[in-house]
Amino acid sequence: MRERNKLSERQRGILRFMETYLDMQGFPPTIREIGEATGINSTSVVNYNLNKLVEAGLLQRASAKSRGIRLTSTAKSLPKAVIAARTTARVPLVGQIVASAPVAVPDDVGYYYDEDDMLEVSLAMLGGFDAAEVFALRVKGDSMIDAMIGDGDIVLFRKQNYAENGDMVAVWLDERGETTLKRFYHEGDRIRLQPEHPTMKAIYVDPMHCLIQGRVLSVIRHI
Amino acid sequence: MRERNKLSERQRGILRFMETYLDMQGFPPTIREIGEATGINSTSVVNYNLNKLVEAGLLQRASAKSRGIRLTSTAKSLPKAVIAARTTARVPLVGQIVASAPVAVPDDVGYYYDEDDMLEVSLAMLGGFDAAEVFALRVKGDSMIDAMIGDGDIVLFRKQNYAENGDMVAVWLDERGETTLKRFYHEGDRIRLQPEHPTMKAIYVDPMHCLIQGRVLSVIRHI
DNA sequence: TTGACAATAGAATGAATGTTCGACTACAAT
DNA sequence: ATTGTAGTCGAACATTCATTCTATTGTCAA
Known part of the structure; x- marks a missing residue:
């Protein structure tokens, strides 16, 4: 697209270094710093190549x-024109997953949530469900690591107390006294709960002691 | 809103001048330039007030x-009208992470992405970065399980070829011939790459054979 | 071969720039 | 009155930094 092709290896290197230095430091490098970073031993050579880049219209210099x-603006990665679309929804962030307690989900419809506890997510993350039947939980601790x-991860659930085979669900196991996230499989007269992590092994529970709290729609992790 | 109120008249003036100078020139002013612009007669006074602004968290200085x-990011006057109005952004879904190949990110400017390859995400997931410097990859296989x-997970990256300690980055290790997602720590003359999973152990690599491709912003999983 | 030119290295120069220090003032608290 | 602190000024100092000049090397065309 641009004329980066016609530049020498060193000139491309200078440009690349400029971008990262600017990004990291917030101000431009000196001629010497450019030289050290690109393996140029003489300031005059840096100066020479800098002027070449100015001629090429990629840099500007204040003498x-x-x-x-x-x-130059052409040298920066410019934001493309992006067209907006109204495709977000707000779901309640009702609390935290604690392995040793059932998830407390306000069961009532028309519940009123505080503005601060709402999570704005892309509609695609709701899997086609109405935002009213979706809630979010923040995971506390590493109990769901399998x-x-x-x-700190955020999990989006659809409220439901049943599950199809293969669904990923949050279940309260009252025999163990904990909430866990597993894939759900009905096998004969018992239920197999299969961890997502391939190296972990499944657990088997009695349907009577297995309270499904919601089905997982998405997981969001901010680093 | 911010604590600009507690700043002195001169300090506010310095901040204001910094913004316009940076915007006009593309690089920061010198102490003397700040002094002339704000009517301060001594470089030491500028220096003094600059340090006050650093204490206030509004500036950073490289001694x-x-x-x-x-x-500082908090000191920049954001174009809030634009940002607040939009809640989603479209980022290019450039491909898949394959453990055995470097991530192919179109580095060139003016790149045109197909509409189908765009991913619509909530702006909050971009961590404040411009959508133009963010890209997404779909993870293929279980190579990133640690x-x-x-x-099938989708990972959002910010394009950058450096990292701070503790950053989660995608790195190409040419000695091993694979791309991996790890936390980055510079330790002396080598680099420690720490898996996110707490039971996995770190690996150590030579900086020369460690090509950073991007920093992880978020992870999205649709179940 | 010769000449022109691009690219490079090394060193010297002088201006630009950040840092430090002593002294002074204004003002509030003790 | 005394003390302390924030803010200021001026000057000296020590580097950092861009610029400039000379010389060397390699390439390509005449």
Whole structure:
């Protein structure tokens, strides 16, 4: 697209270094810093190549000013025009998953949630369900690590107290006294709960002691 | 809103001048330039107030470097009208993570993405970065399982070829011939790559054979 | 071969720039 | 009155930094 092709290896290197330095430091590098980073032993050579880049329209220089180099707009990765679309929904962030307690989901419809507890998510993450029947939980601790869900992750659920085979569900196991996230399989007169993590083994429970609280729609992790 | 109120008249003036100078010139002003613009007659006074602004968390300084001043993100006047209006962004879904190949990110400017390859995400998931510098990858297979990232997951990256300690990054290890997602730690003359999964052990690599491809912003999993 | 030119290295120069220190003022608290 | 602190000024100092000049090397065309 651009004329980066016609540039020398060193000039491309200078450009690349400029971008990362600017991004990291917030101000441009000196001629010497460019030289060290790109393996050029003489400031005059850096100066020479810098001027070449100015000729190519990729840089601008403020003469006799330290660090007086800037990337031309054509050299920056410019934001493309992005068209908006109204495709977000707000779901209640009702609390945290604690392995040793049932998930407390306000069962009532028309519940009123505080503005601060709402989570704005892309509609695609709701899997086609109405936002009113979706809620979110923040995972506390590493108890769900065998479901590849870590501390601080946010899980989106659809409220439901049943499950199809293969569904990923949050279940309260009153025999064990904990909530867990597993894949659900009805096998004869018992239920197999299969961890998401392939190296973990399944557990088997009695349907009477297995309270499904919701089906997992998505997992979101902010790093 | 912010604590600009507690700043002195001069400090506010310095901040204002910094913003316009940075915007006009593309690089930060010198201490003397700040002094002239704000009517301060002594470089030491500028230096003094600059340090006050650093204490207030509004500036960062790189000591003994010319023009080594940068605005903290909180100090920048955001184009809030634009940002607040939009709640979703579209980022390119450039492909898949394959453990045995470097991530192919179109580095060039003016790249045109197909509409079908765009992923619509909530703006909050971009961590404040411009959508133009964010890209998404779909994970294929279980190679990233020690980062708690499974088959089919979507990972959002910010394009960058460096990392701070503790960053979660995608790195290409040419000695091993694979791309991996790890937390990045610079330790002396080598780099420690720490898996996200707490039971996995770190690996150590030579900086020369460690090509950072991007920093992880978020992980999205649709069940 | 010769000449022109691009690319590079090394060193010297002078201006630009951040840092430090002593002294002074204004003001509030003790 | 005394003390302490924030803010200021001026000057000296020590580097950092861009610029410039000379010389060397390699390439390509005449």
